[in-house]
Amino acid sequence: MSETKCNARHVAIIMDGNGRWAKKRHLPHAIGHQRGVEAVRKVSRAARAMGLEALTLYAFSTENWRRPEDEVSALMGLLKHFIQSDLEEFVRDNVRLKIIGEWRALAPDIVALIDDALERTAANTGCTLVVALNYGSQDEIARAATRAAAKGALSVESIEAELDTAGLPPLDLLIRTSGEVRLSNFLLWQAAYAEMVFVDTLWPDFTPAHLEAALAEFSQRERRYGGR
Numbered sequence: 001m002s003e004t005k006c007n008a009r010h011v012a013i014i015m016d017g018n019g020r021w022a023k024k025r026h027l028p029h030a031i032g033h034q035r036g037v038e039a040v041r042k043v044s045r046a047a048r049a050m051g052l053e054a055l056t057l058y059a060f061s062t063e064n065w066r067r068p069e070d071e072v073s074a075l076m077g078l079l080k081h082f083i084q085s086d087l088e089e090f091v092r093d094n095v096r097l098k099i100i101g102e103w104r105a106l107a108p109d110i111v112a113l114i115d116d117a118l119e120r121t122a123a124n125t126g127c128t129l130v131v132a133l134n135y136g137s138q139d140e141i142a143r144a145a146t147r148a149a150a151k152g153a154l155s156v157e158s159i160e161a162e163l164d165t166a167g168l169p170p171l172d173l174l175i176r177t178s179g180e181v182r183l184s185n186f187l188l189w190q191a192a193y194a195e196m197v198f199v200d201t202l203w204p205d206f207t208p209a210h211l212e213a214a215l216a217e218f219s220q221r222e223r224r225y226g227g228r
């Protein structure tokens with residue numbers, strides 16, 4: 001892996017294609033998700049090495065509850081296992097964990113694990129690993145607007161200050177794997193001026209080299225923000 005520092009500060013990934021990865025191999029969905037977690041580990045380590053300030057990963061959407069119960073519980077099991085097994089590495093590597101979405105509505109054992117992980121990494125100053133859990137962008141915006149309205153006037157700034165992502169660097173690059181070209185209710189507000197890269201690679205096959213390639217493409221883009 002190259003140690004080149006990149007010019008993006010905040011990258012987000014819609015990690016899609018675990019199901020198709022498993023189906024192609026006649027394996028259960030859960031195995032695809034398990035391999036997906038391995039990709040998370042490798043790609044998040046690479047993001048730190050490349051000097052990203054924040055990496056936001058879409059792990060479970062507010063719509064993913066529509067999936068079969070056994071798939072949802074396999075995903076929740078993997079999430080628990082991931083926090084338990086990787087927390088020490090985050091503490092050691094100065095990674096700050098942040099969760100966006102309605103994660104407090106998850107099962108009490110997961111909420112307790114997350115609370116502990118957040119507390120133990122809160123003072124870390126390296127890369128922020130943001131995991132979107134029970135996250136829906138429309139829900140996030142509605143919650144933010146409700147809070148902003150309760151405090152006074154509604155404005156772009158007052159809503160933005162209440163988003164789950166408040167305090168993170170602006171989103172530079174949004175990547176989606178698996179060939180789908182849609183946002184699926186992810187970071188709709190934050191993506192206003194983000195660059196987007198869509199790749200056909202299924203998430204379990206996504207490597208640090210794919211991340212580097214997306215960042216190389218990002219560095220070639222001209223960002224104009226509506227100006228001349």
Ligand code: IPE
Nearest residue numbers: 015016017018019020021059
């Ligand atoms: C993404 O993979 C992981 C989650 C949504 C949790 P999918 O499970 O959506 O994979 P496909 O889209 O069925 O291939």
Ligand code: IPE
Nearest residue numbers: 014015016058059060061184
């Ligand atoms: C988006 O993928 C959610 C996550 C990656 C967690 P989905 O697979 O749920 O999206 P759709 O249903 O294809 O739009």
Ligand code: MG
Nearest residue numbers: 016017018019
């Ligand atoms: Mg999918």
